[in-house]
Amino acid sequence: PNPNPNPKPNFETRRLDKTSSGGASVEGRDAGTKYLTAAPLLHLQLSDPAFRRHFLVQCAVFLGFCASPLYEGVDANKKRVMEAIRQTPPHGEEFAAAVALALRREEGWVSWKRDNCKDFEREPEAPRPPPPAPPAMRRRLRAGAAAPAVPPEKRVRLGNPELDRLWNLSEDNASALGDKRDAAPTAEVYLRNVVDDMDPEAQIEETYKSKNDKTYVWKALRLIAKADMGAFQRLGAEDMETVVPAMLGVEPPAGTDGGTDGG
Numbered sequence: 001p002n003p004n005p006n007p008k009p010n011f012e013t014r015r016l017d018k019t020s021s022g023g024a025s026v027e028g029r030d031a032g033t034k035y036l037t038a039a040p041l042l043h044l045q046l047s048d049p050a051f052r053r054h055f056l057v058q059c060a061v062f063l064g065f066c067a068s069p070l071y072e073g074v075d076a077n078k079k080r081v082m083e084a085i086r087q088t089p090p091h092g093e094e095f096a097a098a099v100a101l102a103l104r105r106e107e108g109w110v111s112w113k114r115d116n117c118k119d120f121e122r123e124p125e126a127p128r129p130p131p132p133a134p135p136a137m138r139r140r141l142r143a144g145a146a147a148p149a150v151p152p153e154k155r156v157r158l159g160n161p162e163l164d165r166l167w168n169l170s171e172d173n174a175s176a177l178g179d180k181r182d183a184a185p186t187a188e189v190y191l192r193n194v195v196d197d198m199d200p201e202a203q204i205e206e207t208y209k210s211k212n213d214k215t216y217v218w219k220a221l222r223l224i225a226k227a228d229m230g231a232f233q234r235l236g237a238e239d240m241e242t243v244v245p246a247m248l249g250v251e252p253p254a255g256t257d258g259g260t261d262g263g
Contacts, residue, residue, distance in 0.1 A: 015087055016049060052088045056081055057099060064103045065110075187227040187247075191220060194244045199253040211240045 036045055045051045059081045066074045086096040112118070150168040158164055193216070196202060197209040210216045220240070224247065225232040231247040245252045
């Protein structure tokens with residue numbers, strides 16, 4: 001028979017399950033612990049995780065300083081306290097690990113102070129192996145782009161693939177000036193679109209004509225100003241479909257009124 005049928009409540013006889021909260025928010029910033037002095041209420045406080053942790057952590061700190069041989073049973077009590085902390089939800093294992101780490105650091109600090117703060121050196125960490133080099137990738141030229149003419153050993157690197165390509169298209173400035181593949185078109189060639197759009201057989205709607213394309217008009221104005229300043233000045237009062245045929249010396253397509261309808 002049990003000699004003590006009504007054992008006194010303690011942390012080991014009244015364990016909490018993982019869903020217990022005791023009405024207190026342990027993780028909240030406003031969580032607090034209040035000790036009730038009435039003995040009949042002790043068994044209720046043992047169901048409060050915040051109270052259990054508060055008390056057990058104090059016991060762990062106290063036992064951490066009882067390292068003298070004069071104290072018997074300290075190690076056994078330390079294990080009991082840490083086990084009780086691990087059994088207290090929520091996140092008992094993580095909380096117990098944090099408490100154990102703090103106690104180890106405190107023990108090392110006290111030992112260092114006891115030895116008159118001797119100099120110490122931290123052991124260097126093992127060097128990490130260098131990361132593997134990324135695979136070499138060759139950039140593909142965009143469609144229609146000319147390949148660099150400069151040999152690889154003489155190429156200039158500017159930090160941008162497109163700038164590198166443009167800079168190394170030719171070995172010197174003289175040869176670069178002689179390359180007319182990317183030269184601007186002449187006014188006669190570029191403005192031919194305006195005349196072609198005027199042809200009724202092309203059936204091009206007014207909205208889609210070149211003269212209504214802002215980018216095309218901007219480039220056309222620059223070419224007209226360069227080729228014929230008089231024609232450029234006439235554009236202030238006349239339509240492009242009137243000025244361009246006269247400038248190019250061609251007759252407007254049959255069936256048109258020479259651009260007098262405006263545009």
